[in-house]
Structure formats: structure tokens, C-alpha cells
Amino acid sequence: MSRPDTAPLQTALGHHFTNPALLTQALTHPSVIGTGTVTADQAYERLEFLGDRVLGLVIADMLLAAFPDEREGDVAKRHSVLVRRDTLAEIATGLNLGALIQAAPAESGQDQGPITNKSILADACEAVIAALYIDGGLSVARDFIEREWATALTAAAVPPQDAKTRLQEWAQRLSKPLPKYKMINRDGPDHAPIFTIEVVVADLPSARATGSSKQKAEQAAADAMLDLMHAAGLPE
Numbered sequence: 001m002s003r004p005d006t007a008p009l010q011t012a013l014g015h016h017f018t019n020p021a022l023l024t025q026a027l028t029h030p031s032v033i034g035t036g037t038v039t040a041d042q043a044y045e046r047l048e049f050l051g052d053r054v055l056g057l058v059i060a061d062m063l064l065a066a067f068p069d070e071r072e073g074d075v076a077k078r079h080s081v082l083v084r085r086d087t088l089a090e091i092a093t094g095l096n097l098g099a100l101i102q103a104a105p106a107e108s109g110q111d112q113g114p115i116t117n118k119s120i121l122a123d124a125c126e127a128v129i130a131a132l133y134i135d136g137g138l139s140v141a142r143d144f145i146e147r148e149w150a151t152a153l154t155a156a157a158v159p160p161q162d163a164k165t166r167l168q169e170w171a172q173r174l175s176k177p178l179p180k181y182k183m184i185n186r187d188g189p190d191h192a193p194i195f196t197i198e199v200v201v202a203d204l205p206s207a208r209a210t211g212s213s214k215q216k217a218e219q220a221a222a223d224a225m226l227d228l229m230h231a232a233g234l235p236e
Contacts, residue, residue: 004100012095013128013144017135022047026127029103029120044127045192047134051126052212054133055083058145062153074159081160082152085209085220088122091148097124119210119220163222167201170229176202179225181218184208197221204228 006023010016017023030043059082063075070078081087092098098114101124115121133141161169167179179201188194197217198208207224211217 004102006100009095009097009100013132014147015132015136015140015144017131019135022131022135023128026051026131027097027100027102027124029101029124031104032102044124045188047127047130048123049130049192049212050133051128051130052083052216054138054141055088055126055129055145058142059083059149059153062146062149066153070159077159077162077165078153078156080162080219081156082149084163084223085118085122085211085216086223087149087152088125089118092121092125092128094148095125095128097121097128163219163226167199167222167225171201174202179222181221183214183217199225201225204232 003024004027006017006020006027010020010023025042026044026047028043030045033043056079059079060075063078063082067075067078096114098116098121101115101120103115103117103120115124129141129145132144164179171178179199182198182200183195184198185196186193187196192212194210194212195214195217196208196210197214197220198206199218199221200206204225205228207221207228209217209220209224211220
């Protein structure tokens, strides 16, 4: 399997890597392990785990500086939206990561062309953040995050609601049973687990999603359910 040319991406990231293999690893989905010369330690799972923590720290610091008078609960709502799958996928799309990610067609849901799967894009974005952190230090990772998340950080005048809250309030408005979340599977090594969560609400079809923690998987499942509602023409 050919390796992607990451030179244009490094320019877009604002950092030229001392160890370019880190960036290549950040763009390698676990589904290609064992194909060609790709081994387990060359996929992005461990980087994704680290990048999630680096992003969370930097976003938390940015929010406290930007909204010094908001309560912790309101800041937490903003934080949840800024680190969720959809936001990460948008950043990844802007960087054209989908054209560089190596993933098996069965995993990505497509045979050719750029990756458009939001979960894969989000995971790769977190892995890229980790690669920046390891290669250049926290200041380099922070510069990237501050630049890419600047608009989203202050886009909402009031604290936004996360997907779980939106889904719950939808059910309450219509006097329907509250959403129920069930863990379907836990996969991956202890240092980088992958949780699969299913959510059921009212008489709608269930929705499933994965995440590196139960909380992230539940939020992603709620997002997926909201997407189903939107596709069905149901008002939130």
C-alpha cells in the first residue's frame, strides 16, 4: 500500500515534521493492519487516544479564557460540542484528510475517493493533533487547535446543547420515553478501547456509534439518532 504524500498537509498544519512517519501513522486506519507492510504499531489508535486528551486540555483552557464569567456547567456544554465527532470531522474535511487516510473499503464504506465517514475523519484529526504534540510539543499542537477552532469557539452566543441533551429534550417535549443507551461492544486494547453504544428512543429505529470512551460513544450515538430524525423530516 502506497504511503500518502503529506508535504502539502504539513504546510496546512503549519508544522514541518522532524519525524514524518508520525503524520503517516496518524493517517493510517486500523483496518489496514496486516495488509502490505502496515503493522499494529503503525495505525493511529494510540495517537487518537493521546490527541483526544491534548485537544480536550487546550479547548478547556481556551474556553475558560474566552468565557471567564460562565458557570462550569455552561463551559462544559461548549466543550462537549467543540470536541465532538462532527466538529472534528469538519476540521478534518477542511484539511482534506479524507484524501490521505488509508482505510480498507469495507471499513470506510466506499470503494474509492476521499474518506467521508465522520467517525474515521474525527479519529484521524485527533491522531494528527497527537502527532503535532509529539513532534513539536504542546505549543505547536496548541497553535494548530487555536487556529482551526477559533471560529467555532465563539460561534454560539449562549452555551450550546450537546447531542444527548437535545435528544432528551426532544423526547420530553413530545412526552415520549427518555432515550436509552446500551453498550453493545467493547473492543481494542486496554490503552485504546473502542466502545459501541446503541440508543433507542420512542418508536424510531435504533442508532449505533463508536467512541474511545462510553461518554463519547453515547454522544456520537445521540448525534446519529438526530441525523436519522433529520433525514426522516422530524423536527428536533
